[in-house]
Amino acid sequence: MEQERELCSSFERTFLAAKPLSSFRWADLKQNLENSSDTRLLLDILKMTVLHPLCREHPPSVKYRRLFLSELIKKHESTASEPLDELYETFAAVLRMEDSTLCHKSYLLPSGNSVTLLESMAMISQGTTGLITWEAALYLAEWAIGNSHLFTDRTVLELGSGIGLTGLAICKTSKPKKYIFSDCHPHVLQQLRKNIQLNGFLLETEEQATRRAEHPPMAGTALAVLDLDWDSVSAEQLKETAADIVIAADVVYDPQIILSLVCVLQRISNVRRNGRAAEVFVASTVRNPETYHQFQTELNKAGIAWEVIPGHTKTLFPYDLDSSIEILNLFTKHD
Structure with missing residues (x-):
């Protein structure tokens, strides 16, 4: 039975x-x-x-x-x-x-709740790979659920959020103070906003954001979507997010964007709040070892140290368990 x-x-x-x-x-x-x-x-x-x-x-x-x-x-x-x-x-x-041409995918959470996403059925759609959920996003969401204390009552910035799986799972299980989804492709951002609403969340208005800044704390998790281009975002804009923790999943897949990614991570590492930089975690499916090694090499050149987070054993979501997926914890060498 x-x-x-x-x-x-x-x-x-x-x-x-x-x-x-x-x-x-x-x-x-x-x-x-x-x-x-x-x-x-x-x-x-x-x-x-x-x-x-x-x-x-x-x-x-x-x-x-x-x-x-x-x-x-x-x-x-x-x-x-x-x-x-x-x-x-x-x-x-x-x-x-x-x-x-679209379909729903639902992921069951330990609480009995779920995250439902409207996804493209094509791996590449509208000129982007960001309209589907990738395995490292599921892996990072599992790890985050198992380490919810890192996210509770904190401000989280996610780079390359895609259509929102990891962030929605965190918001439904870990109760961050604020969660900032970010991407730069207009179709991805449009679909991301739809999925946030599909899961019962409302995006914070500018007026609410101002009131939250002037009269903290406000009840509930504030959600925002940021159009964030890695090549043009400034250190000041990153500072304005007031992020305590920064995460990203499956952003290390194309050698051509690695320098842009490392540059934005370097800017993030230089932002200090109360004398401390944000904690940074990057999850990657290692499809091409050369590309992954290039990312690690560029991190070293930028003065960003890294260590591999031990793998977790509790599988919540269905994905290929034989995939090589790692989470790197990034930190500046003088921290």
């Missing part, structure tokens, strides 16, 4: 995040179905995936749901079980739906 519950939970998390069909534990499901003529397991999986309240409200793409249900039906039909009406009725309903 415990194994079945764990299998259902795995299908739930993987489906709601719209991970590739190859990510599902089909072999385990088939084995369970062959060992029992009881259809309750299939019904439970159906309720925790396509019929899940999150899927009804914020569904993955129609194509994805069709492919998933087709595979579920194949596994059911490979056994000697009687046809399952609910399964075929659900499939028929999805077949009648029209598809879209």
